[in-house]
Amino acid sequence: MLPHWYPTDHHPAPPANPLFSWLCHEGSLTQRLTDAGNHDFRVELLRQEPQAARADEAAALGVPQGATVWAREVLLHTAGAPRVYARSVAPPSALGSSAVELDALGTTSLGHLLFRNPQISRGPIEISRYPAEWLPADWRSDGLWARRSHFSDGELQLLVCEVFLQGWPVAGT
Template sequence: MVTQNISFAALMGMPQHTRSCEAAWQPRVVGHTAFRPWLLERGSLTARLKKHYPAFSVALLSQDWRKPYVDEQSILRINAACQAWVREVMLTGNGQSRVFAHSVIARQDLRGPWSRLRSIGRMPLGAALFANPRVRRGPLQFRKLCAHHPLHQTVCRYHPQLQQSPLWARRSLFCLHQHLLLVTEVFLPACVEQDNG
């Protein structure tokens, strides 16, 4: 079971003031949103999706070396010139895209048990993380992505109809033997449309 009760700064091994540059990401969901139950899910999002949508699948969109986004660099302890291993998938349920998942791991952290992440393909990352009792998880952070955010733009490459729609996202840091992995999940409208239907 992945541990949740770790301070974000302690998990990263950095002082509290370092988090000031992450102000756009919030420690709680502000305001009313139909996505709240999904955003606040503390267990495996993969397991929750499988429970809601019997026909669940993972579509691998991309995985390669690239520069992390600006709001990811300090969390992963890397500078702007460094590249990281980035994996992006679409989690689908009953034939519809429900969640876009974006995972980033710095080159210095892609070793030991984490090295296997380069070859998991269409296997759900959440299933691997929550099956390992040694993996620790930091607190969830939340943000409403507007059209200028690169993650919003990536989602819209696959779903252009969402270009004018803010998208709720959450992220959390996973740690295994001091090696870090950042996972961000962007929730698509179909996630709650099915629930409300």
């Protein structure tokens, strides 16, 4: 299964779904997770390395399919558990050429940096079901919802995809 990305105003998700407000939220997911987890938030770095761009990523970034991109995969933890798998990709030219030092992030929240820099703009949010085989083995589940958006500051071209793991959000968040 490949993802089919839809703008949030043409969504296939029912608005009554509690996850829908999380998918469409235009603010910082880092901040929303921090607030929902009573300030219990952390980033677990899974890997950060050059990889081949997936077809949907290449199209969104305007690079050839299979081109080498910088890729970072993390789990975002809040309220004592991993809640979101995030994959960020950028062309290698973005490394060292923008205000955000992508290759030096470690366990720093990328969202924290993106939303504090007024020079960085965010494109529209798109949502889709996410292929289970693209998730880390311990977190694979069919039918999980994801959102993605393109961030840019002229130099920086960055695609951020966030997949909401099974059981999130919990009632009342």
